[in-house]
Amino acid sequence: MRVIQDRNAWTQVIDQCEQADFYHTYDYHQISKKTGESPILIQYEKGDAFIALPLLVRDIEGSTLKDATSVYGYAGPVGKNIGPDFKNEQFRKQLNEFLKDNQIVSVFSRLHPFITKQDAILRGIGKIVPHGNVVNIDLTQSLEQQKQQYNRRLRTYINKEAKEYDIIDGVQEKYVDEFIGTYCENMKRLHAKPNYFFGKQYFYKLLGSGRIHAELLVAQHKKSGDFAGGAIFTKNNGTVQYHLSGVKSEYFHLNPIKLLIDHVRKKCTEEGCVNFNLGGGLNGQDDDSLFYFKSGFSKDFRKFCTWQHIVDDTQYEKLLKQKEVQNASEINKNSCFFPLYRQDFTNKTEVSKINCLGDD
Secondary structure, three states: OEEEOOHHHHHHHHHHOOOOOHHHOHHHHHHHOOOOEEEEEEEEEEOOEEEEEEEEEEEOOOOOOEEEEOOOOOEOOEEEOOOOOOOOHHHHHHHHHHHHHOOEEEEEEEEOOOOOOHHHHOOOOOEEEEEEEEEEEEOOOOHHHHHHOOOHHHHHHHHHHHHHEEEEEOOOHHHHHHHHHHHHHHHHHOOOOHHHOOOHHHHHHHHHOOOOOEEEEEEEEOOOOOEEEEEEEEEEOOEEEEEEEEEOHHHHHHOOHHHHHHHHHHHHHHOOOOEEEEEOOHHHOOOOHHHHHHHOOOOEEEEEEEEEEEOOHHHHHHHHHHOOOOOHHHHHHHOOOOOHHHOOOOOHHHHHHOOOOOOO
């Protein structure tokens, strides 16, 4: 087992994987890392099979201990020649030895809904926790078959929007800056958690990376020429991701994001892509307005899960006690937040409000 931090070596390993997305790239980890976080790629090889696990390692304040998490989005392990009956005993042993040797108490990672065999790789290592669904548009179907899954109201809106907006490439600096400002305003309006806010350089580096393959599409109001809204999409190995979006408040009534998604659906189907992941609801919930909006496009739902692994139970419990978490064992059993020692508990009732997508 080796730990990779070099760009070229990281890229070579990911390029050999049978399934990978931009979330696994060196570039995205460098763009996403926060102060005090160190991106690493753990590689395991046995015969003609290998596994690559990207993580962000970070210090635990007030101790010499560390923990690991994943980038924003859908990551988890990827590999090559991993069959459904893959025996992961040696991988599990070597991974745990590495984590313990480096005083890493716990590991959290969001998993990728379209990458198979992640469960086989992680079998018996911590637990895989389901958090609801993401909405996929099956791009292997004909355009007409896809359109038939749209609900009637959505079709009506898209037809109206097509008369109101032009879709243009948003790579020009004026559009990128306007998109950034609009996105941030939307997040403020929604009282979003801090991890949903990104600095200006995040967007420029995301769009400028030749490894991430991101594009910004903008809806421009035909009559006024105003920027109405925009969205960033990525396209890698046949999977399209609806990454981030923002809409000007004066255009909420006829949200142009619907038109942008429909445009990308048609374009990427013609290019031979396979899946178009629209994502899920807020905090992994299937019963909120965001999920309702996305499910208007398709009823092809895929499970979204996270991987939660306590490496050192003793140190984990000590960290909980240091945070003065009352009834920690009961909370740990019933909560999907992980790791619990990073949760800010103000009182017991706050437990029910924990974000199911992890702490960062």
